[in-house]
Amino acid sequence: MAVEEYTFQLSACRELMASHPESLVIRQQVEALEDAMPDKPGIAVSFCRTLIETTCKTILVDRGQEPDDAWEAPKLIAETTKFLHLGIHDDGHTDPTLRNAAEKLLRGVNSIIDGVMEIRNAHGAAAHGSDAYAPMLDARYAEILARATDAVVGLLFKTHLNGSGKAPLARLRYGDHNDFDEWIDNDFGPFEVLETPLVASEALFRTDNNAYRAALVAFKQEQDTNQEQQEEQPDAREAEA
Structure with missing residues (x-):
């Protein structure tokens, strides 16, 4: 055995x-x-x-x-x-x-x-x-x-x-914010260079980390604003009623 x-x-x-x-x-x-x-x-x-x-x-x-x-x-x-x-x-x-x-x-x-x-x-x-x-x-x-x-x-x-997931870390890693990466990839690409497929979000992260971080911060801020507006809408409807 x-x-x-x-x-x-x-x-x-x-x-x-x-x-x-x-x-x-x-x-x-x-x-x-x-x-x-x-x-x-x-x-x-x-x-x-x-x-x-x-x-x-x-x-x-x-x-x-x-x-x-x-x-x-x-x-x-x-x-x-x-x-x-x-x-x-x-x-x-x-x-x-x-x-x-x-x-x-x-x-x-x-x-x-x-x-x-x-x-x-x-x-x-x-x-x-x-x-x-x-x-x-x-x-x-x-x-x-x-x-x-x-x-x-x-x-x-x-x-x-x-x-x-709430805010970018001081040491940013690709893949920490999948919702942001998907947002970029849905609007840009896919690209191909010398028959090699490139993912837009990863390409931005690897080539210009500062630009990636700045866009990520803006994305998170917009998400927070949208969430606050959604939370305020039920309160407004209740006040009207």
Whole structure:
């Protein structure tokens, strides 16, 4: 009977990797953590904290902030959550109950990070002063930490991406605003150069990022204006009635 090959993947971390395809740092960290399971739990645990810190720094830079190199995970988490606007629905309405619950989740995240750091310092491959003959960390604990890390990355990064749809980030990536790209592509193109098809929105993004950003800001502002007018119309009809 053939033995099934063990495969370990972190779904949220892979979404982070897909959103930053040019970042070899993120790709190396995600793949190294996955490859280390289950035979190298110490290496896996070492990359858990690293991934959380990388996620926070990536979000902060996306938001136009400059994280301090001396900040460790707890400080990075605290600074990152300032820019995530927790508890806001897609229509822009803030839900106090949702915000309160999200803040409780983040307090739980801090506990998870504390646990990750303690086990990483005691049993990680990069732990200081480890005895060469010290027993290896049980792979079950490494998997729990890896899954917890994936949950932290998912909460932070998905909240970050959800907020990025409202306004352009400081670090703009093609594909973050599909509605805007579709609007351009419906009006321009398709083009073909030397038998190579070109997508208008991507061509603008790659060749003149400033023009792309300026058009995107104007597009978002027009969307907001239209939404405000639509919300005012029912109120006007009710007043007439």
